[in-house]
Amino acid sequence: MAMADNRQRCMPLPDDRLPHRGQPLAYKEAVLLVNPIEPEFKDEVDDKYQYSCDNKDNKVHGWISMDPPVGFWQITPSDEFRSGGPVKQDLTSHVGPTTLAIFLSPHYAGRDLIPRFSQGEAWKKVFGPVFIYVNSGMQGEDPVALWNDAKIQMQHEVQSWPYSFPASEDFPSADQRGSVSGKLLVQDKYIIDEHIPANGAYVGLAPPGKAGSWQRECKDYQFWAKSDDNGCFSINNIRPGDYNLYAWVPGFIGDYLYETPICITPGCNIDVDEIVYQPPRDGPTLWEIGIPDRTAAEFFVPEPNPKFINKLFVNHPDRFRQYGLWHRYSELYPTDDLVYVTGESDYSKDWFFSQVPRIKEDGTYQGTTWQIRFKLDSVNQGGTYKLRIAIASATLAEVQVRVNNPSTSRPLFTTGLIGRDNSIARHGIHGLYWLYNIDIGGNQLVQGDNTIYLGQPRNQSPFQGIMYDYIRLEAPPN
Numbered sequence: 001m002a003m004a005d006n007r008q009r010c011m012p013l014p015d016d017r018l019p020h021r022g023q024p025l026a027y028k029e030a031v032l033l034v035n036p037i038e039p040e041f042k043d044e045v046d047d048k049y050q051y052s053c054d055n056k057d058n059k060v061h062g063w064i065s066m067d068p069p070v071g072f073w074q075i076t077p078s079d080e081f082r083s084g085g086p087v088k089q090d091l092t093s094h095v096g097p098t099t100l101a102i103f104l105s106p107h108y109a110g111r112d113l114i115p116r117f118s119q120g121e122a123w124k125k126v127f128g129p130v131f132i133y134v135n136s137g138m139q140g141e142d143p144v145a146l147w148n149d150a151k152i153q154m155q156h157e158v159q160s161w162p163y164s165f166p167a168s169e170d171f172p173s174a175d176q177r178g179s180v181s182g183k184l185l186v187q188d189k190y191i192i193d194e195h196i197p198a199n200g201a202y203v204g205l206a207p208p209g210k211a212g213s214w215q216r217e218c219k220d221y222q223f224w225a226k227s228d229d230n231g232c233f234s235i236n237n238i239r240p241g242d243y244n245l246y247a248w249v250p251g252f253i254g255d256y257l258y259e260t261p262i263c264i265t266p267g268c269n270i271d272v273d274e275i276v277y278q279p280p281r282d283g284p285t286l287w288e289i290g291i292p293d294r295t296a297a298e299f300f301v302p303e304p305n306p307k308f309i310n311k312l313f314v315n316h317p318d319r320f321r322q323y324g325l326w327h328r329y330s331e332l333y334p335t336d337d338l339v340y341v342t343g344e345s346d347y348s349k350d351w352f353f354s355q356v357p358r359i360k361e362d363g364t365y366q367g368t369t370w371q372i373r374f375k376l377d378s379v380n381q382g383g384t385y386k387l388r389i390a391i392a393s394a395t396l397a398e399v400q401v402r403v404n405n406p407s408t409s410r411p412l413f414t415t416g417l418i419g420r421d422n423s424i425a426r427h428g429i430h431g432l433y434w435l436y437n438i439d440i441g442g443n444q445l446v447q448g449d450n451t452i453y454l455g456q457p458r459n460q461s462p463f464q465g466i467m468y469d470y471i472r473l474e475a476p477p478n
Contacts, residue, residue: 002147003051003061003092009312011095012041022046025308026462027425030323032308045308045323048094049426052108055079056086056224060154062133063097064146069137071146074099074130077157080239081127083218084113086202087294089428103127104218108431110420112216123219126170131157162237172239178264180205181234182272184227184247184256190284195276197231198249205235205243205262212255214246215432238264245272250293252279253390253470254435280437282386283474287342287374289351295430296320296392296467299353302328320353321427326462329368330359342374354393354424355456356465365464367457369406374450374473380442383476387438387452393431393467394419400455403444411455413438425463433469442476 002008012033016022022031030047062073074093079086081103089108093099104127106113117123133153135146162174184198204224206214214222221241227233245258256277262270291298297320304322313321329352337358340350357365389399397419400411413436421431452473458464 001051001061001063001093001097002144002150003053004057006316007051007053007312007318008144008147010040011097012044012046013037014095016041017046017095025323043307043309045310046095047310047323047427048091048098049428050310050313050321050323051092051094052089052426052428053092054087054089055082055084058090058092059158060150061092062099062150063093064143066143068139069141069143069146071133071135071143071150072097072099073133073135073150073153074101075133075150075154075157076101076130077154077161077163078237080221080223080237081125082222084109084216085204085206085214085222086224087430088113088215089423089430101128101130106420108421108423108426108428109216110422110432112420112432113218115219124170125220126168129163129166172266174237176266177237177239178266178268178270179234179236179238180245180262180264180270180272182232183274184231184233184249185274185276186249186252187276187278188252188281190281197229198227198247198277199229199231201227201231201233201247201249203227203233203235203245203247205238205245205264208242208244208261211246211257212248212433240264240266245275247277248294249277249279251291252277253292253388253472254279280388280435281474282384283477286376286385286473286475288470288472289340289342289347289372290468290470292390292470294390294392294433294469296353296469297429299347299351299468300349301325301353302332304328318429320429323427326354326356326424326465327359329354329356333358333368337368338370340370340372342372351468353429354465354467355397355454356424357456357459357462359462365459365462367455367459369453369455372452372454372471374452376445376447376450379445379447380476383442385440385442385445385476386474387440388470388472388474389436389438390469390471391415391418391434391436391466392469393421393423393428394434394465395422395424395431396420396461396464397456397458397466399436399466400453400457401438402453402455403440404446404451406451406453406455412440412444417458419466422463423467424465430467430469440473
């Protein structure tokens with residue numbers, strides 16, 4: 001099976017997952033292979049969720065038969081009919097051999113990605129076309145070369161989109177579609193006075209809504225592009241209709257919404273010129289943890305329990321795809337929770353990638369409270385400090401914020417119960433994005449040592465937890 005240059009391997013057989021050969025783990029999709037037909041797979045974990053990926057990267061995946069050398073590939077030239085935007089994750093290929101074309105699913109998102117219809121509501125949507133490609137090689141040639149050929153074919157199909165052969169009036173041809181281009185800049189005067197080019201921003205058209213609503217949109221079409229080093233972008237082959245223009249910029253928190261609605265008509269070329277995103281910001285940064293990129297990938301991901309490994313992900317950049325990493329928190333912090341000291345700790349080593357419940361000796365679970373300790377040389381007692389918490393994933397979890405007193409009956413702030421994306425169990429490093437902006441009065445802080453407590457009290461399951469994206473404390477405005 002192959003789905004990326006660094007994610008391809010010989011796969012177990014379906015029978016290896018049967019009861020006499022495989023041992024089910026914490027959920028039915030994950031199986032420990034204890035007596036596989038081919039001994040090379042013994043003591044490995046097989047789980048289809050280990051082979052998920054973002055929509056933006058899900059262009060080609062499939063299978064190679066070694067003898068004779070034959071490849072079977074599914075190529076998806078466009079994401080326009082997929083729900084949830086470019087970083088929505090979903091399944092690809094897994095043991096079977098199975099190859100999936102997922103048009104719509106709540107994976108890594110939850111109920112928000114299930115379409116809802118009112119009584120009598122008319123709805124129509126075109127899914128696909130999807131391209132199935134079969135290739136073969138000469139005997140004696142390296143069968144893995146078929147993957148490289150499939151990638152070349154994928155590029156050809158992407159360039160051929162939209163296909164000209166569909167006769168349905170519901171699938172507009174190239175001349176019936178439009179385009180939008182422009183340049184996205186970022187304004188954050190606490191970084192630099194000048195506008196900053198939005199390098200590598202994701203800019204897209206989706207149905208009208210609020211900033212960020214695209215990640216929960218699942219009934220219509222979306223069209224996305226990535227900006228260049230100068231912030232320039234071009235979104236092409238857009239179906240006629242009414243849209244909003246949205247964006248988010250790696251390195252900055254929050255979501256951009258272009259306030260003027262955009263109407264696409266056949267053959268139109270709309271230039272929005274320079275547009276400026278002003279990310280949430282009240283004052284200068286006192287400290288920050290992580291990188292605002294909507295994932296928890298930069299934080300500490302532990303080595304897996306050697307009893308539950310997938311060999312593909314040993315010494316792999318996607319180590320977070322190993323099974324059972326949620327158990328490792330309790331092993332690393334058996335009695336006391338994580339403490340992070342700004343200016344001393346290193347988030348790549350000292351900030352666990354997910355805040356999950358502690359597993360107690362009796363098999364029950366205990367909520368956890370993490371500490372962020374920091375020093376202030378002075379405090380503006382009459383000012384308002386701003387704590388910004390960006391969350392990359394939440395599963396039936398809650399974040400309670402307390403300042404300098406962990407025992408107050410009521411927290412300063414709580415998210416309430418949020419999230420159903422289940423990314424912890426499904427080996428994702430992100431799900432839906434959440435951003436919270438919390439006021440902290442200066443009279444709650446002291447000169448010298450301070451502590452912010454992040455409590456996650458929900459504890460009915462080992463998978464109830466939070467993956468943080470980025471946390472920042474800002475001083476009052478200058």
